[in-house]
Amino acid sequence: MADITADPARTRARAWNSDEARARTRKRYAAERRFRMYGIAALCFATAFLVILFTTIIGTGWTAFLQSKFLLNVTFAEDVIAPDGKRDEQTLRLANWDKIARTALYQVIGANEADRKERKDANELLSRGIDVQLRDMVLASPDLIGQTKPVWLLAQGNVDALLKGAIDRDIPEDRRQLNNRQLAWVDAAVDKGILAKKFNTGLFTFGASSQPETAGLLVAIVGSFFMMLTVALLAVPIGVAAAIYLEEFAPKNRWTDLIEVNINNLAAVPSIVFGLLGLAVFISFMGLPRSASLVGGLVLTLMTLPTVIIASRAALTAVPPSIREGALGVGASKMQAVFHHVLPLALPGIMTGTILGLVQALGETAPLLMIGLVAFVVDVPSTPLEPATALPVQIYMWASSAERGFVERTAGATIVLLGFLFIMNALAVFLRRRFERRW
Amino acid sequence: MSTTGAKAPSGKVIKMIKRSFLMATVAIASLAAAGTAAQARDQIQVAGSSTVLPYAQIVAEEFGKTYSNFKSPVVESGGSSAGLKQFCQGVGAETIDVANASRKIKESEVKACAEAGVKDIIEVKFGYDGIVFASDAKADSFAFEPKDWFLALAPQIVVDGKLVDNPNKTWKDVNPNFPAWEIAAYIPGEKHGTREVFEEKVLEAGCEASGTMEAMIAGGMDKKAAGKACMQVRKDGKAVDIDGDYTETLARLASNPQGIGVFGLSFYENNTDKLKVATMSGVSPSVETVASGEYPVSRPLFFYIKKAHIGVIPGLKEYAEFFVSEKMAGEDGPLAAYGLVPLPANEAEEVQNAVKNETTMGM
Numbered sequence: 001m002a003d004i005t006a007d008p009a010r011t012r013a014r015a016w017n018s019d020e021a022r023a024r025t026r027k028r029y030a031a032e033r034r035f036r037m038y039g040i041a042a043l044c045f046a047t048a049f050l051v052i053l054f055t056t057i058i059g060t061g062w063t064a065f066l067q068s069k070f071l072l073n074v075t076f077a078e079d080v081i082a083p084d085g086k087r088d089e090q091t092l093r094l095a096n097w098d099k100i101a102r103t104a105l106y107q108v109i110g111a112n113e114a115d116r117k118e119r120k121d122a123n124e125l126l127s128r129g130i131d132v133q134l135r136d137m138v139l140a141s142p143d144l145i146g147q148t149k150p151v152w153l154l155a156q157g158n159v160d161a162l163l164k165g166a167i168d169r170d171i172p173e174d175r176r177q178l179n180n181r182q183l184a185w186v187d188a189a190v191d192k193g194i195l196a197k198k199f200n201t202g203l204f205t206f207g208a209s210s211q212p213e214t215a216g217l218l219v220a221i222v223g224s225f226f227m228m229l230t231v232a233l234l235a236v237p238i239g240v241a242a243a244i245y246l247e248e249f250a251p252k253n254r255w256t257d258l259i260e261v262n263i264n265n266l267a268a269v270p271s272i273v274f275g276l277l278g279l280a281v282f283i284s285f286m287g288l289p290r291s292a293s294l295v296g297g298l299v300l301t302l303m304t305l306p307t308v309i310i311a312s313r314a315a316l317t318a319v320p321p322s323i324r325e326g327a328l329g330v331g332a333s334k335m336q337a338v339f340h341h342v343l344p345l346a347l348p349g350i351m352t353g354t355i356l357g358l359v360q361a362l363g364e365t366a367p368l369l370m371i372g373l374v375a376f377v378v379d380v381p382s383t384p385l386e387p388a389t390a391l392p393v394q395i396y397m398w399a400s401s402a403e404r405g406f407v408e409r410t411a412g413a414t415i416v417l418l419g420f421l422f423i424m425n426a427l428a429v430f431l432r433r434r435f436e437r438r439w
Numbered sequence: 440m441s442t443t444g445a446k447a448p449s450g451k452v453i454k455m456i457k458r459s460f461l462m463a464t465v466a467i468a469s470l471a472a473a474g475t476a477a478q479a480r481d482q483i484q485v486a487g488s489s490t491v492l493p494y495a496q497i498v499a500e501e502f503g504k505t506y507s508n509f510k511s512p513v514v515e516s517g518g519s520s521a522g523l524k525q526f527c528q529g530v531g532a533e534t535i536d537v538a539n540a541s542r543k544i545k546e547s548e549v550k551a552c553a554e555a556g557v558k559d560i561i562e563v564k565f566g567y568d569g570i571v572f573a574s575d576a577k578a579d580s581f582a583f584e585p586k587d588w589f590l591a592l593a594p595q596i597v598v599d600g601k602l603v604d605n606p607n608k609t610w611k612d613v614n615p616n617f618p619a620w621e622i623a624a625y626i627p628g629e630k631h632g633t634r635e636v637f638e639e640k641v642l643e644a645g646c647e648a649s650g651t652m653e654a655m656i657a658g659g660m661d662k663k664a665a666g667k668a669c670m671q672v673r674k675d676g677k678a679v680d681i682d683g684d685y686t687e688t689l690a691r692l693a694s695n696p697q698g699i700g701v702f703g704l705s706f707y708e709n710n711t712d713k714l715k716v717a718t719m720s721g722v723s724p725s726v727e728t729v730a731s732g733e734y735p736v737s738r739p740l741f742f743y744i745k746k747a748h749i750g751v752i753p754g755l756k757e758y759a760e761f762f763v764s765e766k767m768a769g770e771d772g773p774l775a776a777y778g779l780v781p782l783p784a785n786e787a788e789e790v791q792n793a794v795k796n797e798t799t800m801g802m
Contacts, residue, residue: 093507132504177712376513376516379511402705402710
C-alpha cells in the first residue's frame with residue numbers, strides 16, 4: 001500500500017479529476033452507450049423480422065377473406081330437381097343441381113350450349129361446390145322449388161385467383177389455367193357486375209375441401225376448441241393440484257427433488273415424443289378412436305402439464321410466507337390456509353401460466369401427426385370423439401396443396417390462428433395486470 | 440385484491456376448484472366409456488401416399504355429398520410406406536381401412552400384414568400418374584433422354600471405357616445441346632414412392648442406354664449388383680433430395696431458376712404458369728401421352744382395402760366402388776380434371792368388377 005501512494009504518477013492517476021480518471025469514466029460511459037445500442041439493435045432486428053412476417057402474411061392472406069361469386073338468376077325448375085314430384089331428402093340430395101346453376105350461367109355469359117367444348121369451358125367457371133350450396137338452400141326451404149331467385153354462387157378457384165391477380169393474364173394461353181374464351185367471359189361478367197368479390201363466410205363455415213373455394217376452417221376451429229377444452233379441463237386441475245401439493249404439503253426430500261427435476265425435464269421433451277406416447281397409450285392400448293380431438297387434447301394435456309405445474313409453483317412461491325403464517329396463527333388448518341389465503345393470491349399467476357400453456361398447445365402440430373389429426377376431414381365434428389383437425393394442422397395441409405387458391409388460404413388461416421393466439425395472450429396480460437399483487 | 444378482499448373470493452375459488460376436479464373426473468370417466476364406444480366407428484379411415492391424397496380427398500368429398508347415410512371418409516397422408524405400415528397393424532376398428540399407395544405393395548409388406556392378421560387385401564389400381572421434369576417458367580426448355588439424367592446424377596460413369604467418378608459439372612457437360620447450367624436437380628426423397636419410379640424408369644434406363652451397366656457387368660459385377668449401382672445418386676450436392684412435397688420443390692426452383700425439379704403430372708397441370716416442362720425421349724408429358732404409354736415415366740396408383748372391414752365399417756365397399764366408378768375415375772370425372780391419367784376402358788371395367796366381387800390379392 002505504502003509504495004503505491006508513494007508513486008506520484010499513480011496517485012495522480014487515482015485522483016478523481018485527473019485526465020486518466022476522466023478518460024476511464026468516458027470509457028465506461030462509452031461502454032454503457034455501446035451496450036444500449038446493442039440492445040436497441042437487437043430489438044430492431046427482432047421487430048424487423050416481426051414486421052416482415054406480418055406484412056407477408058397479411059399481404060398474401062387478406063384476400064382469403066374475400067371470395068369471388070357469380071350473381072345468377074337461378075330457376076329452381078321442378079322438372080330438374082324433383083321430376084317425379086317426390087321431395088324427400090334422398091331425391092333432393094341426388095338432384096342435378098349443377099344443371100340449374102349452369103343453365104343460368106349459360107344465359108348471362110351467352111355461352112352456346114350446343115357446343116360441347118364451349119359448354120365445358122363455361123362449366124369450369126363455377127365451383128364444384130355449388131351443388132351443395134343450392135341443395136342446402138332448398139333443403140332449408142322446399143318452397144323454393146318452382147321459383148326463380150338471384151343467388152350468389154361460388155366461382156371456381158382459378159376465376160377467383162384471376163380476379164385477385166394470382167394468375168398472370170399475359171402468359172401464353174396454353175400455359176394459363178383459364179383460356180382466352182373464359183377470360184373474356186370473366187371480364188364481361190365483372191363489367192356487368194354479376195361477378196364480384198364478397199366477404200368469404202365460407203372460410204369459417206366449410207370443412208376441408210379439395211378445392212380452395214369450398215375449403216374452410218370450421219373443422220379445424222371446432223377441433224382446436226375441443227382440444228383446448230380437454231386441456232383446460234384436465235391440465236388445470238391436475239397441474240394446480242400437483243403444484244399445491246408439491247409446494248405446500250410435500251416433505252422436502254430426495255423423492256420430491258427427483259420429481260421436481262423430472263417435471264422440469266418433461267417440460268423440455270420434444271413434442272413429437274408426446275405424440276408417440278399418445279399413439280401407444282390412448283389409441284393402441286385404450287382403444288380410443290384415431291383422429292379424434294379428445295385424443296389430441298389428451299396428448300396436449302400431457303405436454304402442457306409441466307408448464308402449468310411450473311407456473312403454478314412459481315405463483316405459489318411468490319405468495320409471502322407471512323400470509324400462511326398469519327392464517328395458521330389465527331387457527332386455520334394448513335388446508336384452510338392454502339385454499340382460503342394462498343391460492344386466491346396465487347391465482348392470477350396460475351391463470352397466466354395456464355393460458356400461456358394453452359397458447360403453446362394451440363400452436364402445436366408435431367404431436368398431432370402421430371395420432372391421425374393431420375387428416376382431411378370434411379364433416380364438422382359434433383363431439384370430441386369424432387375425427388377433426390386443428391388450426392396449425394390445417395395451415396400445414398393447405399401449404400402443401402397444389403392449387404393457387406390455397407396459397408392465400410394458408411396465409412389467411414395463419415391470420416386466424418394468430419388472431420386466436422393474440423386474444424389469449426392479451427387475456428393473460430389482462431389477468432396479470434388486473435389481479436396481480438406485489439409485496 | 441387486498442388481504443381482506445382475498446377472503447371474499449376464497450369461497451368461490453374453492454367451489455371453482457372443486458367443480459373443476461369434478462369435471463376432470465367426469466372427463467376421465469367419459470374416456471373409459473369412449474374406449475368401449477370406439478368399437479363402433481362409422482367413418483372410413485384412409486391413410487397413405489401424398490401423391491394419391493388429392494384424389495382421395497376429391498373422392499371423399501364427393502362421397503359424403505352423394506351418400507346421405509354415410510359420413511365423409513377421413514384421409515391422412517404421410518407417404519405410401521407409412522400408410523401401408525399402418526394398414527398392416529391389424530384388423531379392427533382402431534386400425535385404418537384403406538391404404539393409398541403410389542406403388543405396388545411389396546412382398547415383405549404383404550407378409551407383415553398377414554402376420555398381423557390382415558390376410559385378405561383387395562388391391563385396386565385406379566389410374567396412372569406421370570412424372571415430369573420441369574424448370575422455372577422463364578428458363579429454357581429441355582429435351583431430356585433418360586441417359587442425360589443418369590450422366591448428370593450417377594456417382595460413377597464410364598469415360599473412355601473406364602468407370603470413373605462423375606466428372607460432369609454442368610448440363611452442357613452432359614449433353615452439348617443443353618445450357619451451361621450448374622447441375623442442380625431436385626429429386627424426391629427416398630420415402631416417396633415417386634423416387635422408386637424415378638430410379639427405375641429414368642436412372643436405370645439411362646444406365647443401360649449409356650452403356651454403363653454393360654461396363655459394370657464387364658468389370659465383374661453381377662447383374663443384380665449392377666442394377667443396384669445404377670440407381671445410386673451422386674452425393675456431392677448436385678442432386679438434392681426433397682423430403683417434403685412438390686410445393687417445396689417449386690420453392691427451390693423459384694430460388695434457383697437454373698435448377699430442375701421432378702414433379703407429379705397433376706402438380707404440374709395446376710402450376711403450368713410457373714413451370715416449364717421438359718420432354719422425355721421426345722414426348723411431352725400430358726394426360727393423353729401418359730395414357731397411351733408414349734411418355735415413358737409413369738406409374739400406376741393404388742389403394743388397398745381390408746376385406747375384413749367390409750360390412751363392419753359402414754360405406755367401405757360403397758367408397759371403393761364410388762372411387763373406381765366412371766363418374767369419378769373416368770375420363771370426364773373430377774380426378775382426370777385434376778391430372779389423373781384414367782385407366783383404359785377395358786382395364787377400368789376389370790377393376791370395377793374386382794371391387795364389386797371383393798376379389799382379394801393372390802386369388
